[in-house]
Amino acid sequence: xxxxxxxxxxxxxxxxxxxxxxxxxxxxxxxxxxxxxxxxxxxxxxxxxxxxxxxxxxxxxxxxxxxxxxxxxxxxxxxxxxxxxxxxxxxxxxxxxxxxxxxxxxxxxxxxxxxxxxxxxxxxxxxxxxxxxxxxxxxxxxxxxxxxxxxxxxxxxxxxxxxxxxxxxxxxxxxxxxxxxxxxxxxxxxxxxxxxxxxxxxxxxxxxxxxxxxxxxxxxxxxxxxxxxxxxxxxxxxxxxxxxxxxxxxxxxxxxxxxxxxxxxxxxxxxxxxxxxxxxxxxxxxxxxxxxxxxxxxxxxxxxxxxxxxxxxxxxxxxxxxxxxxxxxxxxxxxxxxxxxxxxxxxxxxxxxxxxxxxxxxxxxxxxxxxxxxxxxxxxxxxxxxxxxxxxxxxxxxxxxxxxxxxxxxxxxxxxxxxxxxxxxxxxxxxxxx
Amino acid sequence: xxxxxxxxxxxxxxxxxxxxxxxxxxxxxxxxxxxxxxxxxxxxxxxxxxxxxxxxxxxxxxxxxxxxxxxxxxxxxxxxxxxxxxxxxxxxxxxxxxxxxxxxxxxxxxxxxxxxxxxxxxxxxxxxxxxxxxxxxxxxxxxxxxxxxxxxxxxxxxxxxxxxxxxxxxxxxxxxxxxxxxxxxxxxxxxxxxxxxxxxxxxxxxxxxxxxxxxxxxxxxxxxxxxxxxxxxxxxxxxxxxxxxxxxxxxxxxxxxxxxxxxxxxxxxxxxxxxxxxxxxxxxxxxxxxxxxxxxxxxxxxxxxxxxxxxxxxxxxxxxxxxxxxxxxxxxxxxxxxxxxxxxxxxxxxxxxxxxxxxxxxxxxxxxxxxxxxxxxxxxxxxxxxxxxxxxxxxxxxxxxxxxxxxxxxxxxxxxxxxxxxxxxxxxxxxxxxxxxxxxxxxxxxxxxxxxxxxxxxxxx
Numbered sequence: 001x002x003x004x005x006x007x008x009x010x011x012x013x014x015x016x017x018x019x020x021x022x023x024x025x026x027x028x029x030x031x032x033x034x035x036x037x038x039x040x041x042x043x044x045x046x047x048x049x050x051x052x053x054x055x056x057x058x059x060x061x062x063x064x065x066x067x068x069x070x071x072x073x074x075x076x077x078x079x080x081x082x083x084x085x086x087x088x089x090x091x092x093x094x095x096x097x098x099x100x101x102x103x104x105x106x107x108x109x110x111x112x113x114x115x116x117x118x119x120x121x122x123x124x125x126x127x128x129x130x131x132x133x134x135x136x137x138x139x140x141x142x143x144x145x146x147x148x149x150x151x152x153x154x155x156x157x158x159x160x161x162x163x164x165x166x167x168x169x170x171x172x173x174x175x176x177x178x179x180x181x182x183x184x185x186x187x188x189x190x191x192x193x194x195x196x197x198x199x200x201x202x203x204x205x206x207x208x209x210x211x212x213x214x215x216x217x218x219x220x221x222x223x224x225x226x227x228x229x230x231x232x233x234x235x236x237x238x239x240x241x242x243x244x245x246x247x248x249x250x251x252x253x254x255x256x257x258x259x260x261x262x263x264x265x266x267x268x269x270x271x272x273x274x275x276x277x278x279x280x281x282x283x284x285x286x287x288x289x290x291x292x293x294x295x296x297x298x299x300x301x302x303x304x305x306x307x308x309x310x311x312x313x314x315x316x317x318x319x320x321x322x323x324x325x326x327x328x329x330x331x332x333x334x335x336x337x338x339x340x341x342x343x344x345x346x347x348x349x350x351x352x353x354x355x356x357x358x359x360x361x362x363x364x365x366x367x368x369x370x371x372x373x374x375x376x377x378x379x380x381x382x383x384x385x386x387x388x389x390x391x392x393x394x395x396x397x398x399x400x401x402x403x404x405x406x407x408x409x410x411x412x413x414x415x416x417x418x419x420x421x422x423x424x425x426x427x428x429x430x431x432x433x434x
Numbered sequence: 435x436x437x438x439x440x441x442x443x444x445x446x447x448x449x450x451x452x453x454x455x456x457x458x459x460x461x462x463x464x465x466x467x468x469x470x471x472x473x474x475x476x477x478x479x480x481x482x483x484x485x486x487x488x489x490x491x492x493x494x495x496x497x498x499x500x501x502x503x504x505x506x507x508x509x510x511x512x513x514x515x516x517x518x519x520x521x522x523x524x525x526x527x528x529x530x531x532x533x534x535x536x537x538x539x540x541x542x543x544x545x546x547x548x549x550x551x552x553x554x555x556x557x558x559x560x561x562x563x564x565x566x567x568x569x570x571x572x573x574x575x576x577x578x579x580x581x582x583x584x585x586x587x588x589x590x591x592x593x594x595x596x597x598x599x600x601x602x603x604x605x606x607x608x609x610x611x612x613x614x615x616x617x618x619x620x621x622x623x624x625x626x627x628x629x630x631x632x633x634x635x636x637x638x639x640x641x642x643x644x645x646x647x648x649x650x651x652x653x654x655x656x657x658x659x660x661x662x663x664x665x666x667x668x669x670x671x672x673x674x675x676x677x678x679x680x681x682x683x684x685x686x687x688x689x690x691x692x693x694x695x696x697x698x699x700x701x702x703x704x705x706x707x708x709x710x711x712x713x714x715x716x717x718x719x720x721x722x723x724x725x726x727x728x729x730x731x732x733x734x735x736x737x738x739x740x741x742x743x744x745x746x747x748x749x750x751x752x753x754x755x756x757x758x759x760x761x762x763x764x765x766x767x768x769x770x771x772x773x774x775x776x777x778x779x780x781x782x783x784x785x786x787x788x789x790x791x792x793x794x795x796x797x798x799x800x801x802x803x804x805x806x807x808x809x810x811x812x813x814x815x816x817x818x819x820x821x822x823x824x825x826x827x828x829x830x831x832x833x834x835x836x837x838x839x840x841x842x843x844x845x846x847x848x849x850x851x852x853x854x855x856x857x858x859x860x861x862x863x864x865x866x867x868x869x870x871x872x873x874x875x876x877x878x879x880x881x882x883x884x885x886x887x888x889x890x891x892x893x894x895x
Contacts, residue, residue, distance in 0.1 A: 037520075040689055040692065040693065041689065041692030041693045041694075042692075042693075043491075043524075043526060044492060044520060044523070044524035044526075045492060045493060046492065046493040046494070046495060046520070046777060047492075047493075047494050047495070047516040047517070047519055047520045048494075048495040048496070048497075048516065048775075048777060049495070049496045049497070049512050049513075049516060050496075050497045050498075050775045051496075051497070051498040051499065051500075051505075052482070052497075052498075052499045052775065053499050053500075054499070064472075065472075065475060066475050066476075066550070067475060067476040067477075068476065068477045068478065069476070069477075069478045069479070070478070070479040070480070071479070071480050071481065071482065071499040072479070072481065072499060072500075072501075077479075080479075081479075084477045084550075085477075087549055087550060087551070088475045088476065088477060088550040089475070090551070091475070091549070091550045091551035091554045091555075092472045092475050092550075092554065093471065093472045095471055095472070118519075122523060126523075126524075140693065140694045142690070142693030142694060142817070143693065143874070145874075175693075177693075177694050177817060177818075179694050182699045184694055184696065184817070184818055185818075186816045186817075186818055186820065187693075187816050187817050187818075226662065253468065256468065257468070257469065257572075257573045257609070259572065259573055259609055259617050318473075361814045361816075361820075361822040362812070362814075362822060362824070362844060363811055363812030363824030363844070364811075364812070366617070366618070366619060366842050367609065367617040367619060368616050368617055370842065372824075372842070372843060372844040372893040373822055373824075373844055373893070374820065374822040374844070374846045376816065376820070391818075391820060392820065392846065392847075392848065392891065394662070394844065394846060394891065394893045396662075396893060432662045432663070432893070434664060434891065
């Protein structure tokens with residue numbers, strides 16, 4: 001990786017944009033490599049190495065915005081991208097909401113581990129494969145991808161902003177299912193981001209708990225009937241529900257359009273007072289998280305929901321200017337939810353009828369928050385105990401209502417390198433069997 | 435169009451391994467108007483070269499965004515080193531892949547890659563029509579999306595190829611409010627294979643498309659929630675297409691069979707009623723050129739059709755060269771890579787349930803109390819064949835007649851069980867190719883189907 005080449009490309013692109021008449025411009029250049037090992041159908045299958053570079057530019061001229069990107073950073077390619085972006089801008093409509101970040105001191109953001117230990121990663125993956133074969137003999141690894149990513153980026157704008165950063169990280173993601181004869185569970189995915197490949201992968205994130213759960217789902221029973229009950233979300237599912245709420249109720253489009261049911265809820269109660277959601281890429285548990293936002297502001301942690309009260313709409317600079325609300329202090333998905341005061345077992349012990357939800361197969365909820373989908377990799381909760389694995393069960397509810405109906409948050413939390421989340425239980429969800 | 439700078443490097447292929455060398459370029463163009471404001475206006479180019487080497491049952495791949503002689507030499511060397519590393523650590527001692535017949539196909543035809551201004555002007559004219567003719571909307575998106583994928587492939591055995599697949603689409607997303615102030619949404623897409631200029635010549639030609647979507651969302655404003663439970667329903671052609679792809683097609687991809695999919699123990703068994711036949715077409719369907727024609731895959735296998743379900747019996751899988759060797763089957767050209775850095779994976783091409791002999795009106799008349807599910811906005815399935823499709827639009831069927839529109843709902847089932855209940859299949863079918871299938875990598879795919887009467891679980895509220 002040639003940092004000088006990448007720095008020069010960014011400077012050249014920014015100057016070329018100015019020369020082409022850009023009033024405001026932004027150029028982001030990255031370069032890096034990825035090496036990965038793949039397992040397919042339980043067997044090692046592929047080693048892949050990728051060398052990639054890229055350039056993205058935004059231009060604002062006469063209040064009109066254009067953008068273009070490429071993964072070639074020779075001067076001819078940069079000239080082409082600049083011309084494309086300028087042409088795009090000239091074709092656009094003026095909108096005073098388009099803008100770029102103001103000047104700030106140049107900074108460098110190194111992070112992670114910059115030396116790739118190929119042998120250690122391969123050995124860690126082989127150990128994980130062996131651990132699974134010994135500890136969970138009915139589990140078949142459908143696919144596993146273990147990778148090391150190293151990249152360098154330089155981000156500049158015409159207000160003088162210049163941020164650089166070099167980082168390296170490891171990631172493992174695996175899909176697996178349980179099999180006994182012709183019986184099979186649904187597939188399930190688990191993953192972690194980390195910096196030390198000599199540590200046992202089986203103990204990272206929720207991998208062990210996920211294998212335990214799926215191994216018991218090989219012969220799920222169908223459930224007949226319908227009930228309104230409690231939904232207990234695994235940490236990963238809880239994260240998905242929070243992301244759904246952020247996207248559905250607070251993202252750029254719905255706030256600009258005013259179609260969000262939370263459009264008037266800033267500073268008001270949108271969830272149970274025990275719920276706190278922080279978006280915190282600077283938290284030490286987050287591996288190589290965002291340090292600079294997409295709009296080229298230095299990332300800061302922020303509270304999304306505090307004591308159940310909505311603290312902000314996580315908007316882009318454009319949407320912020322368009323609506324008058326503050327922009328988001330970071331554009332990462334680094335969710336941190338503080339632990340509750342009861343164990344998962346204590347929470348479940350108080351539930352008469354419910355569902356422990358491992359995965360949700362459903363579409364994006366409607367703008368009003370109604371959701372409907374299939375509960376996958378899930379267990380029934382009956383009379384305070386987790387009982388049978390179930391299949392062909394649908395769940396329905398309203399996302400905004402659910403967040404107000406919190407029953408409890410667990411003491412246990414899972415840190416997977418990207419988020420730190422507990423289990424959470426919510427009342428008022430309809431569960432329908434066959 | 436890509437210049438052939440890779441052929442001279444064929445001489446550098448390792449003589450004791452199978453090697454593929456691919457020059458690959460993806461483009462994307464996008465324009466989006468949100469209630470008249472231009473909120474997206476982007477052009478993207480993504481290209482590079484990759485090499486893949488097969489040794490002893492494992493692959494090594496290397497890719498570089500540079501596409502110069504130095505990069506090509508480097509990726510060939512790195513791919514072989516990766517293959518040797520994997521073979522030394524985790525080799526499976528497999529023999530070489532069976533040799534393929536050699537040849538060459540150049541199916542790449544240039545197209546007019548129009549500037550952003552053309553797409554923006556078209557979208558604005560369409561948006562003006564919407565403003566004038568759809569007064570009860572609360573929000574509207576007009577989105578233009580175009581992409582293309584060009585590949586130049588050289589292999590040590592099999593077919594060399596040069597292909598170019600452009601697609602262009604216009605999406606409309608409408609929002610409206612019910613009298614109670616609740617937002618309802620609906621979207622539709624039109625377009626297909628070809629560049630923007632091939633598919634969109636005059637905004638006025640799309641006015642009926644706008645009118646239909648507006649009529650539907652107005653009906654949906656007055657819509658009712660579907661009743662939950664298992665019912666006799668009719669899956670519209672669009673829904674049948676995604677069923678063919680998500681719930682059946684994926685389970686019959688041979689890599690997922692090796693990963694434990696439900697198709698493994700069901701080969702040569704009945705998995706559907708005898709009304710159901712499912713084919714993955716390569717480049718030509720009974721209706722003509724396939725929505726996304728594939729002539730050679732990215733392993734150099736010439737593409738031909740794959741019969742998957744024949745009158746209800748599961749008869750085949752989709753294969754790569756390696757899985758075909760494993761299962762003793764013939765590869766039909768399903769191994770495709772999305773970008774220069776990607777390895778070919780087993781992917782569907784143009785997957786469809788074939789039409790039957792029933793008339794749609796007879797099918798509707800045969801249902802006493804059910805639903806006609808017409809469109810889908812989301813589809814997921816797992817390797818057990820259990821599926822979930824979001825249904826943003828459809829109608830009640832009461833006493834053999836279409837009734838009120840329904841609000842968003844979800845349908846679910848287990849494909850190989852549900853398809854056994856298919857007892858009527860319409861004589862018409864629809865194709866779509868706007869989808870981007872996700873499986874480690876994205877991939878443009880075509881899918882199609884007829885209307886199907888069957889028993890299915892409905893989510894209701």
